[in-house]
Amino acid sequence: MLDKLYVQARYNLIAMMLVMGLIVTIGCGESEPPVVDAGRDISDAVIDVPIQLDGRRSQSNNGEPLTYQWNVITKPKDSAATLINNESARPILIPDREGDYTFSLVVSDGERVSDPAIVTVNVSASKN
Numbered sequence: 001m002l003d004k005l006y007v008q009a010r011y012n013l014i015a016m017m018l019v020m021g022l023i024v025t026i027g028c029g030e031s032e033p034p035v036v037d038a039g040r041d042i043s044d045a046v047i048d049v050p051i052q053l054d055g056r057r058s059q060s061n062n063g064e065p066l067t068y069q070w071n072v073i074t075k076p077k078d079s080a081a082t083l084i085n086n087e088s089a090r091p092i093l094i095p096d097r098e099g100d101y102t103f104s105l106v107v108s109d110g111e112r113v114s115d116p117a118i119v120t121v122n123v124s125a126s127k128n
Contacts, residue, residue, distance in 0.1 A: 031061060031062050031109075031111055031112060032061040032062075032112070033061070033109075033112040033113060033114050033115070034058060034059060034060045034061060034066055034107045034108065034109045034112060034113075034114045035058060035059045035061065035114065036055070036058045036105055036106065036107045036114035036115065036116070036117040037055060037057035037058045037059075037105075037117060038053065038054075038055055038103065038104070038105040038117035038118060038119040039053060039054040039055060039057070039119055040119070041119055041120045041121070041122075042119070042120075042121040042122065043122045044122075044124075044127065045093075045095055045121050045122060045123040045124070046095075046123065046124060046125070046126060046127055047095055047096060047097065047098060047123055047124070047125055047126075048094065048095070048096065049094075049095075050092050050093070050094050051092070051093050051094075051095070051121060052090050052091070052092050052093075053070065053083070053090065053091050053092075053093065053103060053105075053119060053121075054089070054090050055068055055070070055089045055090070055105045055107065055117075056089045056090065058089070058105070058107045058114070058117075060107075060109040061109070061112075062109055062111060064109040064110050064111070065109070065110075066089075066107045066108065066109055067087065067107065067108045067110075068086075068087055068088055068089050068105065068106075068107055069086070069087060069105070069106045069107075069108075070083050070086040070087075070091050070103055070104070070105050071086070071103065071104050071106075072101070072102075072103060073102040073103060073104050073118070074100065074101065074102040075097070075099070075100075075101045075102075076097035076098060076099030076100070076101070076123075077097070077099075078097060079095070079096055079097040079099075079101075080096055081093060081094060081095050081096045081097070081101065083103070093121060095121065095123040097123070098123055098124055098125055099122075099123060100120055100121070100122050100123075101120070101121040101123065102118060102119070102120050102121075103118070103119050103120075103121070104116040104117065104118055105117045105118075105119070
């Protein structure tokens with residue numbers, strides 16, 4: 001009888017240790033970074049016509065809200081254009097020169113930061 005109680009107690013202890021180990025592993029494991037999506041490249045933009053970039057398809061892997069950070073990587077020579085609301089999911093660009101504008105988007109869920117996503121906007125003097 002004591003042997004059965006010993007085996008049962010040992011089994012219960014091992015089971016508890018396994019469950020606690022799983023809880024610690026799950027609770028302390030490193031979460032995945034958010035998935036960033038800077039939207040599609042834009043090839044039909046026109047000088048002085050506002051365009052809105054779109055990072056709304058970015059996703060958090062832990063359910064937390066995202067913060068956004070858009071940056072200008074390249075722009076045409078002598079361009080003074082900047083992004084309006086560059087910390088929103090949908091910033092606005094008012095291009096002031098013909099050529100390519102390249103932007104990066106990084107998102108954070110409060111724990112992790114994504115790798116950058118790149119989007120390019122090609123601007124012409126007028127619509128074809």
